[in-house]
Amino acid sequence: MTSATTPSAPPSAPEERRSTPPAAELGDGERERLDLAVDALQAGTRTWSALTVAQRVTLLRAVRTSVAAAAEDWAVTAAASKGLDGRHPLRGEEWLSGPYSVLGALDAYIETLSRLARGANPLDGVRLSRAPGGRTRVHAFPLTGIDRFLLSGFTGEVWLEPGVTPNAARAAAGLAQRTPRESGGVGLVLGAGNVTAIPVLDVLYELLAHNRTALLKVNPTQDALVPVFKRALAPLIEPGLLRITRGGPAVGAYLTSHPRIAHVHITGSAATFDAVVWGPSTGPGAAATTRRRREGRPRLKKPITAELGGVSPIIVVPGRWSDADLAYQAAHVATMRLQNAGHNCIAGQVVILSSDWEQADAFRAALRRAYAQAPERPIWYPGASARMHRATDSYPDALVLGDRLLVELGADDDASALQSTEYFSPVLGVVALPGNGQAFLDAAVAHANDTLQGTLGANVLIDPETETALGAGFERALTGLRYGSIAVNAWTAFGFITPTLTWGAFPGGTLGDVGSGIGVVHNALLLDRVERSVVRGPFRPFPRWIGASLRHPLSRGSSRGTILPTPPWFVSSRTGAAVSEGLTRHRADGGTLGLIATLLRALRA
Structure with a gap:
């Protein structure tokens, strides 16, 4: 990942382009609460660095168990927060874009770390070929029999930058898990507000790709899911690897400028990113922002990664x-x-x-x-x-x-x-x-x-x-x-x-x-x-x-x-809600009878 810089809690949508409020808007009690969360995560970096890759696999399996247990509450709460009741034909979206996505990610990470723990390479058994322009193509989906069956006809490739050879790809695969004792510090995840899996997936990537413990600031649109997230991610919260907080822009501004936060990841818009990195584009601080941009002096003095959408x-x-x-x-x-x-x-x-x-x-x-x-x-x-x-x-x-x-x-x-x-x-x-x-x-x-x-x-x-x-x-x-x-x-x-x-x-x-x-x-x-x-x-x-x-x-x-x-994610699917729920339940706990019933529903889509 390329690195760069930022402060302020951007939501996931383009309309929220507020300038960053001063952190002084926070009361002393709120600042103390946030400081304690960062302190706990700082201590958690030592815990994480002490774990072997095999122990991390065990921890991820515990997370998987707790996410599976919370899956129904997660999907139902998310659907209700978006105005979809239990009879709405599109409620299945919240199963697929919430717990299903997270369970799939956990399964894939567990497989990658399990290979590393036994001295193998994450790309062992994965086909690599050449793509145009001197690129290497990693045939990254499907990798399991169940995916080949359920999602037959779909394939996925990761193309690496021109010049990366297959041998170089294998040598680098594993990222921070190749050096598990090297801590990346504490990362701040400013969560998306539109899709419920995004904040959790971003937390997992901070932890596994970069060896960073994570402070997740949930977007206000997802406040109702905070109790669900805390149950689902309890195995990460208990040892100090994750903290979850609510709050608006003032909380985001305080955290992005916090001296013990090493990195920021946001999901939002380019305008929000610019406001966070350079400062407000309107109001009293606009002139200073213009000057900083002209001189190439970003306001945020720490790395940032971002996903910002587009047309x-x-x-x-x-x-x-x-x-x-x-x-x-x-x-x-x-x-x-x-x-x-x-x-x-x-x-x-x-x-x-x-x-x-x-x-x-x-x-x-x-x-x-x-x-x-x-x-x-x-x-x-x-x-x-x-x-x-x-x-x-x-x-x-x-x-x-x-x-x-x-x-x-x-x-x-x-x-x-x-x-x-x-x-x-x-x-x-x-x-x-x-x-x-x-x-x-x-x-x-x-x-x-x-x-x-x-x-x-x-x-x-x-x-x-x-x-x-x-x-x-x-x-x-x-x-x-x-x-x-x-x-x-x-x-x-x-x-x-x-x-x-x-x-x-x-x-x-x-x-x-x-x-x-x-x-x-x-x-x-x-x-x-x-x-x-x-x-x-x-x-x-x-x-x-x-x-x-x-x-x-x-x-x-x-x-x-x-x-x-008709795929269950099509808005025209007549059985999409039941099939999406059934696929998530199968991902959570297996079970042949439930899968057969789900496939029969899929045939009636």
Whole structure:
């Protein structure tokens, strides 16, 4: 991870861009409480450094047990906090994006540390190959039989920076767990407010990738989950490896400037990052901030890593699609925008279509239907409604479909607001570029790289027949996409939820121009010098991929079989809530009968 600097508690959404309040706003009792938490974590660094890697595995297994025990309370509390009752069809999102993600991460970390404890390498048995441009490709998913079965058709690769050889990748794998007695001090995690797994996953990465004990400041939107977090993470709290605190910006400001905090990790927006690193951009301190930026003197004097979101493209490559293909991929796009009411840093926001595609109008019609027919849900994140109003002001002719907005732009329309503003709400735009085949794909990649704000994630939809026809040109186009996560016939959120992949911006962010962030998280194989992760999924669900593969035998190399009809994370899945809960319960405690029942529900999606 690249390091850099910061102070203040940024929430996970773009609207919260307050200047940092003075720490003096805190009372003496509050400052003393925070100091005691940092002191406990300072002592915890000695405890952590004294543990062997094998003992750390034992501790992680205890954490896994307590997370599994808290899973139902976690998912139900999270759903209720977002206005989803026990009958809402989308309540399954909180199972997958909460306890399921954390349990999967714990399983993957346990496997990595277990290998290290017995003197093996985290990459033993993991296939490595070469990727374009002198890169090494780590085939990081699936690595277990159950993942190959349940998530058949999905694969994931971690691409390392150009010049990193397979031998160098193996030599560095393990990060701080290769030197467990070297403490990284105390880290501060300023937690995201939108997805409940994020703060916990960030804490685990601080502990395992960097040997840092962690002080987690929970975003106020997740205050209701603090008791659940404390139960789930009790095995880390008891020995002083973790402390959890609530509080607003004043608490964040005090902690980021605390002399015994060695590092800060935040999830938020670039504007929040800038306010934290350099100071307020408005008000009495703005002049000093401008001077510091001009002179290259950040206000925060300690390293920082960050995940800051952006405007994510969905590139739709022209092909010959059936009506069922059009409907399925339209529902896919709707999911990318509407999951969690659009309050996701990785929500797809700009669909890039070919104006020369003969099926462009049919796809637009299918997208309108899918977008309108998705279940309604509360827009719950602070400031989201105001951002939607700003989108409406920018695009008064946009379609208002219940609780969501669809902006379809013509060649002469101004797309600058759509392409530079992370709306963090259910606002989806469609822009068109000329061309077909490789010419369109290359133009779309350039448009995404050069016009859309951020480098966090990009999505590409392409049928196997077209991918086969493009050949090496398709892989060349993927290589040209400057994004930290790329999903082909999948949503980049699949990369987020897959622990052996990495999550973060494309390398290159700096304190002065941070873009979508600095560094990566998740990364359960503990790989060094990561450039991006690439997810690939099935273009057609079960059973349609079978017939299409038989009709187009030359494209079988690109066609991917899957047992999933409609994935449970699709907003259109009729059984998504029950399947998501069932998959989480299976991840927690195994059990064949429960898994069979879950698979039967999945077939009715």
